Amino acid sequence: MDTKEIKFIVSNIPPFNKLKDREIDKFIRLCEVKEYSNRDVIYNESDPPDYFYLLLSGRVVAITNFEGVESEIELLKRGTCFGMISILTAEAHSVTTKSIETSFVLRVEKDKFKKFLNGYPLFFAEFFSLFSQRVKRRTHPKKIFQCRRIAILGPRSSGKTTYMYNLGAQLKEQTKKEVVCLELSFESKFSLEDLIVEGGLNCPVKKTKKVLDLSVVSEDGFNAYVIKDKVDYFLVKTLDSARFGALLNFLSENYHFILYEVPSSSHQNLTDFVYTANFLHLIFSLNKEELKAADVFIKELESINPFNKDKIRLIVSEFDKVEFSREEKIKLVDFPIYATLSSCKVDDYSKAVRRISRQIGEVVVGLALGSGGAYAFSHIGVLKVLRDNNVSIDVVCGSSMGALVAALWAAGFEISEMEKAVKWVSKKLSLFPFTGISLPFKGVLRAKRLENILKSIFGDMSFYDLKRTLKIVAFDFIRRETKILEDGLLYKAVAASCAMPGMFEPVLFKKDILMDGGILNPLPTRILLNYGAHKIIAVNITPSKEEIIRGYKGDRKFHILDFIFGSIETMQREFIERALKISDVVIHPDFGGVGGWMEFDRAEQFIRKGEQAAFEKIEEIRQLVGAGG
Secondary structure, three states: OOOHHHHHHHHOOOOOOOHHHHHHHHHHOOOOEEEEOOOOOEEEOOOOOOOOEEEEEOEEEEEEEEEEEEEEEEOOOOEEEEOHHHHOOOOOOOOOOEEEOOOEEEEEEHHHHHHHHHHHHHHHHHHHHHHHOOOOOOOOOOOOOOEEEEEEOOOOOHHHHHHHHHHHHHHHHOOOOOEEEEEEEEEOOOOOOHHHHOOOOOOOOOOOEEEEOOOOOHHHHHHOOOOOOOOOOEEEEEEOOHHHHHHHHHHHHOEEEEEEEOOOHHHHHHHHHHHHHEEEEEEEEOHHHHHHHHHHHHHHHHHHHOOOOHEEEEEEEEEEOOOOOOHHHHHOOOOOOEEEEEOOHHHHHHHHHHHHHHHHOOOEEEEEEEOOOHHHHHHHHHHHHHOOEEEEOOOOEEEEHHHHHHHHOOOOOOHHHHHHHHHHHHHHHHHOOOOOOOOOOOOOHHHHHHHHHHHHHHOEHHHHOOOOOOOOOEEEOOOOEEEEEEEOOOHHHHHHOOOOOOEEEEEOOOOOEEEHHHHOOOOOOOHHHOOOOOOEEEEEOOOHHHHHHOOOOOOOOOHHHHHHHOOOOOOHHHHHHHHHHHEEEEEEEOOOOOOOOOHHHHHHHHHHHHHHHHHHHHHHHHHHHOOOO
């Protein structure tokens, strides 16, 4: 790996993504890249600390050894930092780390790393948050490599107790890891058991009420108060938060995720409750009074610690049937809304909680659909194979014509409906009449012509109406930078991403002049990485140099747009190579013998090519999405 590739990867990994360019450059200069083969040991349990490690690519497993028996406790994914507890505590490593395939690891000597941390106090604070998730070994053997703590806050009426339990259940289902929920009370009044007894949380039988009183129970007695259900939970009485940290430390040795609901009356004691949390989920109802209260509450959390802002996830609970648009919600609260829970639509509520759980559990699967004219119709074949093999995709990002297929999928179109839609588009584009030329001359065809074709498919659907998470990539002509589209009218966003220079005039999207997303992002894996996708499947439909030469026929007659597109395609090659570096699985259809990027009338053949390519990779994809959760 060269320095440019390393910087590209590191700059997208928390907490390094908080550093400035020059600071990342300085850090990389301190490092070296070490290649490990399958079964190579990186460090052994009980070895003294030597390096700070960051996994650039490949897979590494964390192992403990007890009485001669090895146990794998965690599969480390790309972007995971490890070896840091030993550096910061000066203690021996508590696990063995071993590469289980060819892996590239960025490493820096411990003294250099500590000196770097000391030079950037704000980065150190961010890094300490990551450090706090790692579990120290107090008992033997160590069972948990990393524990995340999620504090649930909000008024009593927000439905936060139900949310906590459902989130815990989804976390366990999606990650296959250990989860515990804690309902805290100052007055021994608990609602979690009542909800379970009522059957609202799949438990019709009343359980024996066991309340853990932190003021009288010692750490040795915690286990006696765990209540077994779909997920384990505790009912905890606490007059203050002084001994709460001891409970969390004990649970961290046995659970990967700890969810705890902070009592609504505990604002005067928030510090200790939120300090130990990795995430703060604030649940508020969707009305003006509640959201104004949320603003005050967020400011209060920020006053306790400015870094709390990065932990906060504002979640809006919709109890009323009146739906608010994304724009209306933004006006009601001066903070990004992380998710909306619809209490009126059970399926929507469940899908939202599932999506949140997969993000927390770091099992988000992203699909990047690349640019490539008519070749992009092969993306439908890929989606068909993924559907037939029950591969769940959490977020899709499309560029240029890939944005069209991505939007169809996100809008909930069935595969047969997608095929029908692209054939309709194919029919319109394959005719390619030069009527409607843009004047003054900005492109062969007016943007309105493309927009009308797409509007006939999507109508007035907006991003708010989508059934799945979608990111569309465009090129901001004025700022000469990538533009991520995730709100507004869908057909306008797709048209902007598809507005290839020379063929279509730019699209006016709100106040921006937008063009083909493939100019800077022909394969938008980086967008998925920034979004938080932990496993990335990339569909690269751009032919390689060798494929182009192999498919060249001396008697072929070129169109002017062949020269335009071919030139752009050549300039995009470096972007594509970088994008492939951060992909876990790459699907690359072979279009030999089918035709060129302008042959929109061959949509069905391109779809079949996508199916073939995806089918060849399906075992690798199954292994990817099944690994670690």
